[in-house]
Amino acid sequence: MSIRRIFIPVATIVVFLLLWEWLVWVNQWPNYKMASPTDIWPAFWKFKHLFLQYGWQTLWRTIAGLAIAIVVGTFLGLIMGMSRSVREALYPLLVGFNAIPKATVVPILALMLVGEHNINTILMAFMISFFPIAVSVSIGLSTLEPEYRDILKALGASRFMIFRKIALPKTLPEFFGALKVAVTLAFIGTNLVEIIEPHGRGLGHLFDSAKINSDYPLMFAVLIALAFMGILLYYVVVILEQIFAGWAERSPT
Amino acid sequence: MAAGHSPGSHSESPLIQLKSVSHTFSTATGPLPVLDGLEISIAEGQFTAVVGPSGCGKSTLTRLIAGLMKPDTGEVWLHGEKVVSPRSTVGMAFQNPVLLEWRSILKNVMLPLEIVPNKLSVKEREERARYLLALVGLEGFEEKRPSELSGGMRQRASLCRSLVHKPDVLILDEPFGALDAFTREDLWQTMHTLREEEPFTALLITHDLRESIFLADEVVVLSGRPAKSQYVLSVDMPGKRTLDDLYTPQASDMLATLREQIKIAQGHGKAGGHSA
Numbered sequence: 001m002s003i004r005r006i007f008i009p010v011a012t013i014v015v016f017l018l019l020w021e022w023l024v025w026v027n028q029w030p031n032y033k034m035a036s037p038t039d040i041w042p043a044f045w046k047f048k049h050l051f052l053q054y055g056w057q058t059l060w061r062t063i064a065g066l067a068i069a070i071v072v073g074t075f076l077g078l079i080m081g082m083s084r085s086v087r088e089a090l091y092p093l094l095v096g097f098n099a100i101p102k103a104t105v106v107p108i109l110a111l112m113l114v115g116e117h118n119i120n121t122i123l124m125a126f127m128i129s130f131f132p133i134a135v136s137v138s139i140g141l142s143t144l145e146p147e148y149r150d151i152l153k154a155l156g157a158s159r160f161m162i163f164r165k166i167a168l169p170k171t172l173p174e175f176f177g178a179l180k181v182a183v184t185l186a187f188i189g190t191n192l193v194e195i196i197e198p199h200g201r202g203l204g205h206l207f208d209s210a211k212i213n214s215d216y217p218l219m220f221a222v223l224i225a226l227a228f229m230g231i232l233l234y235y236v237v238v239i240l241e242q243i244f245a246g247w248a249e250r251s252p253t
Numbered sequence: 254m255a256a257g258h259s260p261g262s263h264s265e266s267p268l269i270q271l272k273s274v275s276h277t278f279s280t281a282t283g284p285l286p287v288l289d290g291l292e293i294s295i296a297e298g299q300f301t302a303v304v305g306p307s308g309c310g311k312s313t314l315t316r317l318i319a320g321l322m323k324p325d326t327g328e329v330w331l332h333g334e335k336v337v338s339p340r341s342t343v344g345m346a347f348q349n350p351v352l353l354e355w356r357s358i359l360k361n362v363m364l365p366l367e368i369v370p371n372k373l374s375v376k377e378r379e380e381r382a383r384y385l386l387a388l389v390g391l392e393g394f395e396e397k398r399p400s401e402l403s404g405g406m407r408q409r410a411s412l413c414r415s416l417v418h419k420p421d422v423l424i425l426d427e428p429f430g431a432l433d434a435f436t437r438e439d440l441w442q443t444m445h446t447l448r449e450e451e452p453f454t455a456l457l458i459t460h461d462l463r464e465s466i467f468l469a470d471e472v473v474v475l476s477g478r479p480a481k482s483q484y485v486l487s488v489d490m491p492g493k494r495t496l497d498d499l500y501t502p503q504a505s506d507m508l509a510t511l512r513e514q515i516k517i518a519q520g521h522g523k524a525g526g527h528s529a
Binding site for chain 1: 320340345347351365368
């Protein structure tokens with residue numbers, strides 16, 4: 001971790017906040033049009049215990065949904081990557097499923113699992129985020145050059161051995177690329193349920209309460225908190241990627 | 254079978270033997286016969302090069318010997334046993350070095366030892382890999398990633414990997430085909446070094462006639478598709494070979510003979526007209 005890798009992103013965020021503050025100030029925007037960072041901070045501080053409590057609820061349900069998405073997405077990617085027929089069979093279904101606006105699924109889920117708020121939310125986070133994982137794992141596996149397989153096969157390696165020694169590590173960069181997309185999608189999924197079907201939990205609920213009470217700075221504060229958690233989780237993925245797939249990154253020289 | 258001396262000059266149980274091997278692929282445009290009654294035998298310790306017009310089934314030949322596929326008819330024998338499935342006594346190298354990007358060069362070379370049953374400890378495996386890497390001039394590059402090496406160096410590492418488990422047979426499918434001329438000649442000499450230190454039996458598929466006579470004891474010319482053995486040339490270059498040996502009258506004669514045979518093979522391919 002060089003200074004550059006921490007300093008540059010932090011500096012960018014500071015510049016962004018200053019610019020935001022300045023825009024609101026210059027245009028004399030009222031709070032309901034656009035709250036400024038200096039309005040948002042007090043709103044956050046006032047409800048900081050709620051942010052912690054609800055933020056945690058949103059976070060753990062997002063991570064749980066993401067975990068299911070990783071398991072199911074990787075499994076689907078595996079079977080699609082290994083067999084052409086499975087790939088051809090599943091793609092239309094998956095694409096169709098992915099094309100459904102997830103907001104429309106929220107009431108369906110709510111009816112299907114009445115009162116099971118945690119499960120509802122986790123399911124949505126999973127449904128919205130498994131697709132990129134499945135697709136990229138399957139592409140990673142199906143584009144494995146046949147010579148790679150032959151090198152091990154000629155030595156009498158089993159299918160499992162070929163998978164473990166070659167297919168799995170070779171797919172890791174694609175997997176982590178998809179995981180970065182899936183992380184942010186999972187947050188959208190969790191909040192979709194929390195906002196559309198408020199059941200007194202999560203940051204989505206806090207957002208909804210703020211809306212009802214016309215507390216505009218609080219609404220913005222929730223958005224910032226969500227963005228912050230998204231960034232946090234994203235960097236967790238980046239660190240995991242560097243540990244497990246750091247070899248894929250070429251030195252710039 | 255066309256002119257040339259008989260291919261079966263090594264009578265007492267050759268290490269590799271192909272007995273009237275035929276194979277046909279079914280493609281979208283119909284059946285495509287690639288091998289037709291191919292007979293090849295390679296004695297233990299012999300280096301055989303196979304040349305022929307492009308698309309004449311040379312790569313199919315390597316996959317058959319490696320046990321990666323079975324011929325429609327005919328048999329492949331290795332070490333007095335019929336080949337029906339892959340066996341760990343084969344080492345392979347391709348035009349693409351297919352090194353695993355996530356492993357160091359050393360770990361790449363050690364890969365076959367993780368698959369082939371052996372009694373070596375991790376330390377002994379490492380020593381074996383280091384020894385081979387030093388032989389091909391890659392000392393000091395053991396911990397580098399493949400992406401940090403040049404094409405020629407990667408191919409050297411790939412050769413080490415194909416030899417690390419002391420295979421009975423080395424199958425080389427145009428391993429030098431993608432290299433520039435000077436690197437290629439360097440690697441030819443490396444092959445001779447390896448053969449001196451680590452005697453092996455080899456089958457080399459190549460398009461390069463100079464390469465074939467520089468490396469091999471025997472050059473088999475395949476006819477056009479569907480391929481059969483058309484001509485066998487015994488390379489008469491005694492002693493330690495150097496690149497200068499390629500510029501002697503004898504070498505020119507051998508190259509001329511091979512070129513003539515390739516021309517005949519190409520004619521056969523056209524006259525055959527087997528495309529469905």
